[in-house]
Amino acid sequence: MAGVTDAPFRALCRSFGAGLTVAEMLTSDQSLWHTNKSRLRLPHADEPEPRMIQIAGGDPQMLADAARANVAMGAQIIDINMGCPAKKVLKKAAGSALLRDEKLVAEILAAVVQAVEVPVTLKIRTGWSANCKNAVTIGRIAEQEGIQALTIHGRTREDKFSGQAEYDTLAEVRQALNIPVIANGDIDSPQKAKQVLDYTGAAAVMIGRAAQGRPWIFRQIDHWLAQQQELPDLTPLELxxxxxxxxxxxxxxxxxxMGIRVARKHFGWYLNQADMKEWRTRFNAIETATGQQQLLNRIFLQEAEQHARTA
Structure with a gap:
């Protein structure tokens, strides 16, 4: 979710009931932290607690140093990414590429856990490929090395985001470990969240892509789990x-x-309906923040007028 779960988006998700938000994935190579993207991801002290930071890399010492540096800046939980299937991450022998090397996984986890006094968590996939699903083994290594919680996406590295996530492996890992297991992958509704929790025995669910353009999904899931009642989507005024x-x-x-450019993708997710295509095209052509806000106001004024005529 790098490029999506920035500070404004995390704040929005928390306002809708997300129990924990994770900062965008940050490289462990501190020589790259001078870029604009990295600088925006680094300040942690102003983030509401608990402040959870995700780091990625393939070198145990670099990851340990990066964890220590992030804690010094205010991070309260360090999450290690061994689940990202993106090519640019795999080329660095990081993310889900690490799942092929269980010895290196153990070395990385041991180095990071020993480097900091805050909890360290891990995110993985079910394995490298359909023929190499080693999440149970990785989970046992993680627990042995002091990892406090494990998040599993229900696909292999080979799957990327194709097909459907499976949860049998997650259930197996949950049975094998004593630390909390968090389920991730294709959880896009309150009903699906409960189904996955019941099936796997997971301690929690992690929502990723389903929150894009729908950050209120956290409130809907929380209400469904507590009350077995469905909350509606937002009214046009609320949206x-x-x-x-x-x-x-x-x-x-x-x-x-940069703000108006980042806004374009989020706006597209919010208005991801066929009859909104023209509005999205017009929004993407605007070069000022004032212009974007004015078009937004116009869209919803027109929607309100149409609703009033048909009511």
């Missing part, structure tokens, strides 16, 4: 307010030039 608040957060974080 207008949420998008406007999100856009303002993006402008404040990135500045106007």
């Amino acid at each position: 207008h307010q949420v998008i406007s608040k999100h856009l303002q957060g993006l402008y404040a974080t990135y500045g106007e030039f």
